[in-house]
Amino acid sequence: MLNPRFTIPLILVVLVGLFSLFHIKQWEQAIVFQFREIAHTDSQPGLHVMIPVMYTVQKFEKRLLNLDQEARRFLTKEKKDVLVDYYVKWLIIDVEKFYTSTRGDFLYANGLIEQRISRALRDQFGERTVQEVVAGERTEILDTVKRTTSKLIQELGISVVDVRTKRIDLPEEVSQSVYNRMRAERDRVAKDFRARGSEASERIKANADRESEVILANAYRDAEIIKGEGDAQATEIYAAAFSKDEEFYALYRSLNAYQNSFKGGNDILLLKPDSDFFRYFNHPGGK
Numbered sequence: 001m002l003n004p005r006f007t008i009p010l011i012l013v014v015l016v017g018l019f020s021l022f023h024i025k026q027w028e029q030a031i032v033f034q035f036r037e038i039a040h041t042d043s044q045p046g047l048h049v050m051i052p053v054m055y056t057v058q059k060f061e062k063r064l065l066n067l068d069q070e071a072r073r074f075l076t077k078e079k080k081d082v083l084v085d086y087y088v089k090w091l092i093i094d095v096e097k098f099y100t101s102t103r104g105d106f107l108y109a110n111g112l113i114e115q116r117i118s119r120a121l122r123d124q125f126g127e128r129t130v131q132e133v134v135a136g137e138r139t140e141i142l143d144t145v146k147r148t149t150s151k152l153i154q155e156l157g158i159s160v161v162d163v164r165t166k167r168i169d170l171p172e173e174v175s176q177s178v179y180n181r182m183r184a185e186r187d188r189v190a191k192d193f194r195a196r197g198s199e200a201s202e203r204i205k206a207n208a209d210r211e212s213e214v215i216l217a218n219a220y221r222d223a224e225i226i227k228g229e230g231d232a233q234a235t236e237i238y239a240a241a242f243s244k245d246e247e248f249y250a251l252y253r254s255l256n257a258y259q260n261s262f263k264g265g266n267d268i269l270l271l272k273p274d275s276d277f278f279r280y281f282n283h284p285g286g287k
Contacts, residue, residue, distance in 0.1 A: 029060050031096065036056075066088070072084055074122055081170070093157055094158075113160065
């Protein structure tokens with residue numbers, strides 16, 4: 001068991017040793033203060049020694065830091081609002097300058113960065129239309145904004161590594177209005193196409209009806225010509241037959257007439273018995 005006379009001094013030595021040492025990790029940098037004033041900065045990783053009580057240490061990140069900004073409204077050239085949701089990647093270049101300008105407050109530093117970038121975005125959006133900022137010139141805008149933050153190295157000891165937008169959109173009320181206009185425009189185009197289709201349909205139907213009438217007329221004309229030619233040939237044949245045997249032809253015509261007249265069982269003819277119609281009934285020779 002240790003002698004009490006040696007225990008207390010040993011504890012004091014251990015405590016002094018603990019407070020005299022500080023460790024800097026690979027991703028850290030530190031400022032050593034002497035009575036609340038900056039004595040020097042240490043960025044080398046490893047174990048470092050200082051005099052306790054007289055000196056204190058505050059550590060800062062060497063890695064990239066993120067500023068994730070909620071969507072904000074900006075006015076475009078046409079005085080229309082757009083919602084811009086962006087984020088910023090930045091890091092501490094000069095830790096001493098960063099501390100003296102922000103007192104080491106990261107929230108305060110984020111606020112300063114956000115003010116600078118928002119002002120730059122406001123200027124860039126004010127020079128462009130909605131179409132340009134949404135579709136065409138987003139990369140150019142962000143590159144310009146990034147260049148405007150180069151003075152932050154001298155002012156705050158920080159460097160803005162990257163600025164990116166997550167979303168550029170119209171406000172809800174404007175989006176609905178734009179959607180309604182787009183829908184109305186699409187409806188107008190659709191009606192125009194329907195009207196053109198109806199016009200083409202009527203034109204096709206009219207052409208088809210006209211062609212149908214022409215075809216039917218031509219067919220009727222050809223049929224009448226063929227029928228006339230057939231009747232003429234039949235007449236010639238009948239005439240030739242009649243000229244060969246007039247009596248037989250007359251008899252043949254009378255038999256056809258009898259046959260056509262007495263097709264039904266109740267057919268009645270009111271004729272004189274000595275009429276010309278019954279001449280072959282009364283006289284086989286037809287006289």
